[in-house]
Amino acid sequence: MSVPRVVIVDDHQLFRAGVRGELAGRVDVVADAGSVAEAIDTIGRERPDVVLVDVHMPDGGGVAVIEALREKLPGVRFLALSVSDAPADVIAVIRAGARGYVTKTISGEELADAVRRVAAGDAVFSPLLAGFVLDAFRDEPNGGGRDRAGDPDVDQLTARELEVLRHLARGYLYKEIALRLGISVKTVEAHVGAVLRKLQLSNRHQLSRWAIDRKLD
Secondary structure, three states, X not given: OOOOEEEEEOOOHHHHHHHHHHHOOOOEEEEEEOOHHHHHHHHHHHOOOEEEEOOOOOOOHHHHHHHHHOOOOXXXXXXXXXXXXXXXXXXXXXXXXXXXXXXXXOOHHHHHHHHHHXXXXXXXXXXXXXXXXXXXXXXXXXHHOOOOOOOHHHHOOOXXXXXXXXXXXXXXXXXXXXXXXXXXXXHHHHHHHHHHHHHOOOOHHHHHHHHHHOOOO
């Protein structure tokens, strides 16, 4: 197999530089990006084999990058690399389409091996994360690709929109949802607006009731 071409996405420049250094000579790091918008442009231009993507960034994070590109660039595989080992973060990014999730405690050699495995089509997880990933997806249709499969209204929503919807149904305010998901309040508002348009509802109260009726809370 050829050496995988990699793009690193993280909002901390020093961390990106450190990962470049750790991967030097092991894989081919062709570019890096520090924001969602920059990542989308860079990945679209470089067409790498694997994207190492952080989960939390100020403008949306890994889920936003994956959702923007997974249909346009089906040949690009995503591997989450995050300081967080919270189950909600792991499940969200895997549902969005990532092929694996490793934490930032990983060594350079282990990370290069994870990249090569993802490029080859494997799913890769840090050992402590693998168990609850399997538990979360074991009983879901199609490996957890979409909640409530078979409901056409639910099926038209993205993974991130479903996440926001669940938090609304649980009574969280926009600011609280933004904090819990690592995104901005404006991004939360944009997701809510998109869901309202798709479902042809008028306000967040109708949206919360819709979600509760479908047991999405």
